[in-house]
Amino acid sequence: MRERSLTDLVRDEIERCIADGRLVPGAKLVESEWAARLRVSRGPVREAFRVLEQAGLVRNEKHRGAYVRSVSETEAGELALLCSALEEAACRMLAARIDAAQVAALRDRLDAMRGALADDAAFARAREAFRDALVEAAGNGKLFEAHRRAVNEWRLAPRLPQTDAMRQATYARLRAVLNALASRDANEAAARMRAQQTPGELDGGDA
Secondary structure (H helix, E strand, O other): OHHHHHHHHHHHHHHHHHHOOOOOOOOEEOHHHHHHHHOOOHHHHHHHHHHHHHOOOEEEEOOOEEEEOOOOHHHHHHHHHHHHHHHHHHHHHHHOOOOHHHHHHHHHHHHHHHHOOOOHHHHHHHHHHHHHHHHHHOOOHHHHHHHHHHHHHHOOOOOOOOOHHHHHHHHHHHHHHHHHHHOOOHHHHHHHHHOOOOHHHHOOOOO
């Protein structure tokens, strides 16, 4: 159990570093450095690298070591469409069961997006938090797991910043999604989520 918890610690820290840009695609992951940094033995680090490889975030090259994986433009487009499809499915599930507390929690996430409209990086984080919370609220663990994996891989794609107009459009679209969910209108919520997304959401920007 302790070995597994240490592996999770290493994995989670590497995932955080990838998410916030401290580890970029192509960066080498040195086993001894991560062991010293997190004050663990090499065993959990080696296992964390293996888990991250299975999750699509790391590639292991024979005789060369482990590297943060790169995602091609084609893969990024496929991942974007996958995320959108999973979010649409989550909307349909959630609309049938959403309660006042869930609406309020999602509205708080949406308010955070509105407050971050002037800052592209902050807005991307708030947008991801909203979509992540929406999928989790749907109550399907496998759907949530698939979505998180797709989002994590998407982060490895080249990112283009959104313009003010793009951020405004994204916010308006997700606000419409939440309004439909609050009305328990599954078809409208799914349609709004499926609606043409702004280029910054689909061309390798943050998921």
